[in-house]
Amino acid sequence: MRIAPAPDERPAADLTARARIRDAAIACFAEQGFDASFRTIAQRAGVSPGLITHHFGSKEALRAECDAEVLRQYTAVKTDAIDMPSEHLLRYLADPGIAADLMVYMLRVIHAGGEPARLFLERLIDRARGVMARSVEVGLVRASRDEEARLRYMTYLTMGSLLVQFVTSPGQTPEEFVASISARGQDQILPTLELFTEGFLNDRxxxxxxxxxxxxxxxxxxxxxxxxx
Incomplete structure (x- = not known):
């Protein structure tokens, strides 16, 4: 199964050394977790470990830049879905629509827990705030009595569901994991759309x-x- 590229994916030769290191780090962190070494990241990026230190100084600084890039690309995917939701859904049925490394990276951040996970979730919610506001504006979703509470609930629901599948699928590569949830998603699309479109309770x-x-x-x-x- 083909995994869709990130929205701005370009040949490695077109990227700066700093961007190549960042993208290599995202891939290594997704595959191995945040214990991946500078040496491993450097080998994947085709640079020396010293160049990583030169550009970023520390693994914490490198992770911060990776976080920002992952959130930027994830937001781009979600924003694209607003303008053509039905087409986006049909594409999703055949292809998850977000690079496997990005999705698994996000899940690893949350699964690692602690303050970095909390801050990442807050930034994710902050990014999603604009997407939700736009969705309401164009009439894709109904307005809520409490937009902030709904936004947080939807974020926790989405990431929590993915995280359950992630921790119960050990040993898979990012590509294998995304392929597996895409296959299982065939059984989840109908109940999800039914629940969100028609509701669940018989009366209010x-x-x-x-x-x-x-x-x-x-x-x-x-x-x-x-x-x-």
Whole structure:
């Protein structure tokens, strides 16, 4: 199965040394985790380990630049889906639409946990904020009573689902993992679209009750009634 290239993928010869190192690091971190050495990254980029130190200084600085590039390319894929959602869905059925290294890199960051994972998720949510706003603007999705809460929920839902599949598929290369979730996705597309388009509950009683609770919790209601009495 062919894995779709990242939106701005260019021949290595067209990239600067710094960009080649960054892209090689993304691939190595996706394949091996963040213990991948400068020597391994340098070999993949076709440079010396010393050149990595010259450009980035430390692995933390290199990771920060990798994070930014992965988020930029992921956002580009999501933004493209807004303008032609049906076509994007059909392409996804045959091809995940995002480079395997990018997807697995994101999952490794989150799986590693700690402050780096928290910051990465916050940046992912920040990027997704513009995508969601545009989706509402063009009428692709409904507006929410609480856009921020919905945005965070959707991000956690998406990344959490992928992370479950990632940690239960050990030993796969990034390409093998993305191919496997694409194959399994055939069984997930219909229930996902059905749930998000037609809803899940038969009536809106639970939603209406909760919205009333948000605007006037029981304690406030009791206070209002006592004052009235």
């Amino acid at each position: 009683t639970a939603l209406d009750d909760y919205v009333r609770y948000l605007w006037q919790p029981p304690d406030d209601q009791a206070g209002s009634q006592s004052q009235t009495a």
